[in-house]
Amino acid sequence: MITVGIDVGSLSTKVVVLNQDRIMAHEVRSTGVDAKKASQEAMDTVLNKAGISFQDVESIVCTGAGKKKVPFEAQQATEVMCDARGGCHLYPKANGLIDIGGENCRAIKCDAKGNVIDFALNDKCASGTGIFLDAMAKALRVNPEEMGELSLQSTQDIEVTSMCSVFAESEVVSMIHRRTPKNDILRGIHKSIASRIYGLANRILLEGELIVLGGIAKNIGLIATLKELMASDLIVPDEPEIVGALGAALLAREREE
Amino acid sequence: MGTIDIMRDIVENPQRIIEDWKSDGKKVVGHRCLYVPEEIIHAAGMLPYPTFGTPEPITKADSYFQPCVCEFIRNLFDLGLDRKFDFLDSLILCNTCDGVRHLKSMWSTYIDSVPCYIINNPQKMYDESGFKFYRHELEMFKGMMEDLSGNKITDESLRKSIELFDETRRLLKELYMLRKRDVPPISGSEALIVSMASMLMPKEKANPLLRQLIDEVKTREIENADGPRILITGSIIDNPALIQLVEDMGGVVVVDDLCSSMKYFWYETKPNPDPMDAIVKFNLERAVCACMHPSQQRFDYLKELAREFKVDGIIYFLIKYCHTFTYESPTYQEKLEEETPTLTLEVDHSLSGLGQLRTRVQAFIEML
Amino acid sequence: MTIEATTPGKETFTPGRFGLKASEEIFMATFAYYAGLKAAKEEGRPVIWAYGVTPREIFHAVDAPVFYLEHVPFLLGFQQIGSHYMQIAEEHGFSKDVCTSHRCFIGCGLGSEQEREPILEGMFVEPDLIIAGNYPCMSESKAFLCIADRYDCPYYFIDTPINTWGKDPPDYAIEYFEGQLKGALDFMGEHGFNLDWDKLKETVRLSKQILLLFKEIDELRKAIPAPMSSMDGLVTALLLIQVLPPSTVITLYEKVLKEVKERVEKKEGALEEEKLRLMFFGVPPTFNMGVLDSVEKYGAVFAKSLLECAQGGMFDPSGIESFMDPEKPLESIAYRTLVDLINPTSEAMVNYMVGAVKDFNIDGVVAVVKRSCGLIPPYLRQIKDAVYKETGVPTTIFDLDGLDTRDYDDVTTRINLESFIETLLASKRR
């Protein structure tokens, strides 16, 4: 049975085509301004990647900020359910998940069978992680992908406020003016985001084995800083971005049975 | 300046005081506010210890308290969770704001290493029925202190403690009065350090040190301080760096009306045959906290200070999410501004937004 | 009755759905009451601005026309114009940390003639007297200062001690608070509201009847399916905070009781097919109550909300008979206010919540954080842990300011609600 999960995030759209338990194909593209167009294009690309047509798909579940905009007929589900379903499918023993999306982050606690016990979404002050990192990359004239490694080479610890990304930005700007070394600023930025995520995870007492999802989970600097703060060990799947869409596809299959 | 450095060392690492005091088996009782009667704790042979916060950012407490609770309380809770207050035999709070009331129940639920108790003080001054109510509450508190310490609190021991604490208050006031001079002999941040150290130290040790400091300061040579004279008021500022910031910007801080300085020692206990009644009247006849009614007396006290110390500008520091003072500040700003330019500034307890603060303070000082 | 959105561009906001006819009547009676205030002012009778959730009996006993702080911001919230007055308060220097309800009230007071929108114009009267208080939230104890300054009218401050003693506060505490109420009555007496002791006794007798009626309605809400929608619950509770004359409140409550009884007998719920029973903790989104009704498509209903037993009803209803004794009026009111759940020492509230989750067989608790509130956010975590430990029922906590449209984020609120409901439905299916 072939099902599709599509996660229309605020910054990027992810699609996964699933055949029983095997991922046939997946696609990630930026959502841009028009979520409707982005989801249609993503669907078309993933279908011909998997070498199947739209009719072969038994059912589709869509999730994410733009789930209402999906042009084709699909059931809806919330990001929390999809993340949990996808994450626990990949690592059944995990106690919880942290999803660091472009716009906001989520902490989810699940039981042994992968059902959600508790979850917490970031409050207003902690939103905009994706935009914040991009803005910082531009301000420091650094390629966003390298921010992680550079931050690991920092020598001294500097405090960047973790209250809100706008203050963090103004502090970073003043640090740049004071010619603080770039790697140290990057480490400060990563610590600021990590402590916000740590605060979120603490709100639902997340411990034990945790999976880190979302596009920003690829940033090894952030994961290293988060590991320092959190006692639990963190697993980053190789394609952390598409786990939500995978969960949606799994839900599509369940709802079909 | 020897004495001030000794005091600065005490403020920066107060553990030594705790170790000395606990070495001969005596107990330490922490408290968070001026309305907790330290004399009763001292009369029971225990050390009253003001739990000043630390400027580190909040970590664990944010998962217990919402971020919209005043940062000073979250900082205390954070230190409690990190077991940094485990040397306390008890923590005493009092009924001054909503945050503190919930700190009591959250502390009792989540921190079992230090028992917590709240004194239910009325919030109305010069009110006979209030004195009666507060007397009952203080009698219960006295009983608790006797059980905790195992010593009986007699009128005699209470009277001696009141005299001892008033001596400290008199000395601190005498020191602060010296700042009326055109060239104040002691800077704002130094004065705050002296006041905080005197609150931390056992009063038996604090008083001689203060006498020695006053003699040194009287003859101290200071080159002219020609900046505008500034009065600082607010709730609890326990970080001299904030006063230092104002002084770096060219302001001469001559008055700091804060819970960690003048609010603690500006008034004295009136002589009274019954020491408990003296403490009741002492607390319910001095308008130092914004939670007390009527607020007219505190407002006149501020205006009087501004005139007495010939002040050019007033800075009103508000700790973010501190409701008690935030409700009052617009009305105060309007009234104070009739005579002296006043600036109300929102401050984080962990002083994270220093950059923005510096611009505002410098602009205010350039304005005077 | 629909409340059209008066804030331009906010068409997306839908008013709450009235399940009961009686709720609509209560709503209209509330607005009629405030129109009556203007009439009293024209007749030259002094109008009192009441701060805090001051026991309403002391106003009924002297027939005082009262403009009520804890009530007006709600009515303006329903009309989606609360933020306009908050902005006026901010222009007078009040920071955003000041509670939105108090900021809204301060804005009403400090706003100039032209700044007052037509809706408030219909109910606004200038204060001649102020009764201030620090109950239930200490932060509002100074919220009246700027208004007393502006209209330079005399005020009396009622100091309510917090309840650090649990179920039975000591005599000296009741005596102290009784003295405060007596002081307020004398203060009103000096300004033309002479107290008739028998009338006070009669008011306390009627007040006991109101609480018994409310308790009966409260019991009926335990029925499955839940007879009242979230809007019904909120409007019914507002009667307790405000100052409608007791006789009117009794007739209105009798109507609500009759309607709810019929519904329970006919097993007719606010929803045809009820799958989930939720409880709401905190200030609901008054300007967009529709968002709470939006969960109905999942078969979820807000069977109970904490605000519903505001002031006087907000205590363990089982205790009413024992202490409301009309012969000792002031002592009864003093005791009731001290043991009230909202009197901020949270142990009583945490225990009540655990009990309520069991009694109303609640499947999930939705707790909202009003950023500028000093009273409720600090102990939400305590409630969440206690409820989960004792009943296994989860609680979700998220940011929502129920009165300020400028802060409201519809998308995140819906995601929070829907995610919580989906997790509840998933766990219910297992």
Next chain:
Amino acid sequence: MITAGVDVGSLTGKTVILKDNEILGWSLISTGPDSSETAKEAMDIALKEAGVSFDDMDFIVSTGYGRIVVPFSDKNITEITCHAKGAHWFFPSVHLILDMGGQDCKAIRCDEKGKVTNFAMNDKCAAGAGRSMEIMADLLDTPLNEMGGLSLDIKEKLAPLSSTCVVFARTEVLGYLHEGAHRNDVLAGACEALADRVSTLLKRVGIEGDFVISGGIAKNEGVVKRVEEKVGLKANICFEPQIVGALGAACFARELLEKKGKKKKR
């Protein structure tokens, strides 16, 4: 007597060179990662334009976000005081000034000699107001200088964006875009929210007398028109609103020089 004012903001670096009371030359460049470099660069361009050399400078005052880091300045003064003096230079009858820098917005009242009598700055949560306009421009891929005009021709009135927090406003913009809202309407919402926050600030210091808007925001007519509507005052805007701070600094340099009476040795 030739004096200079250097204003190093978080987004732009500006320099103005005055000869007695006439502008000899000025410069406006975007701030690089190193603000002392930016200050030098801005100074060199202004010097070339004014046709004078660095040694001719009698007194230099630095202002703005990075005022402390300018190596060759003799004194640093806050941008609040300088914007008041600069606005007074352009419009002598000014009493109320709005300055929107990259990081925060300031409402300033001054007397007839351009001396600050009262000021109010945005509270912490509304920081980065100017900066957020730049990020809004990226999100909506519209050039910064076109934002104002586009925000005025509204297709369908949207609810104003949240005026409390800039981070939150950005997430709201993304939400509206996904709902398919027209770009102009979202721009209108953003400018409306900014104008809302700014007018509250202006009312806090009191709305009377002539009104001047300086700083980058003065070029966004969408915000300017809405602020004028809300405060009921016509805004005077000089030919280059972003150099008002630097000009004020140069005026102070002149005043300080007259007071001191001798050339400043460097």
